[in-house]
Amino acid sequence: MSKSRLTELLPLNLPLPLDLECWREALLRTLPPPITGELTLFAGVPLKVIISFDQTGADVLLPMQESAMSSVSRHKPVPQGRVELAGGSLEQLQRLVNDTIAMRIKSFRECACCGRRVPQELLGSLNGAPACRQCLQGRRFLL
Structure with a gap:
């Protein structure tokens, strides 16, 4: 069975080196819950930090999203360091x-x-003042 060009481009999901796995396990014990992901950890609700592991190290990213007023929320993590x-x-x-x-x-x-x-991404505006989604829920807006 031959490999396709697509499978050659996809990264292999190799296990982490032992030291990096120890780092990952230590972070799992200290990060704010809930924590999802395996090689990329997403911690906290609302999301507070993203840690992405690869074979040579770990990248830490600051989660950022577009405004709550946007119809589509797009995550735009900002690298903080490696x-x-x-x-x-x-x-x-x-x-x-x-x-x-x-x-x-x-x-x-x-x-x-x-x-x-x-x-910030969970805030909208109510009478010109910042208001969270829960406070905005159920309100009617006249355009």
């Missing part, structure tokens, strides 16, 4: 992850209706 297996450490990775989570939480805004702090 820790290489060669020369890097779990402590460096944890520091980068914690800094990214702190940056994400700092970007949250307060809903003028209920006072909760929510990500």
Whole structure:
């Protein structure tokens, strides 16, 4: 059976080197729940950090989305840094992850209706003030 050009282009889903698997397991114990994914970890609700593992290291990404007013939400993660297996450490990775989570939480805004702090992408506008999706739900808008 011959391989197609498409299967040659697809990355192999190889197991991580032992040290990287240890890093991944350590992060699974410390990241905010829920955590989904295997080689790419998505942590928190709302999403607070993305960590993507490959054979040589881990990339940490800051999740960003378009506004709640957009009909289609598009994730646009912003790279925050990479820790290489060669020369890097779990402590460096944890520091980068914690800094990214702190940056994400700092970007949250307060809903003028209920006072909760929510990500920018979950805010709309009600009478010119920022309002979360829960506060906007069920409201009628006249255009």
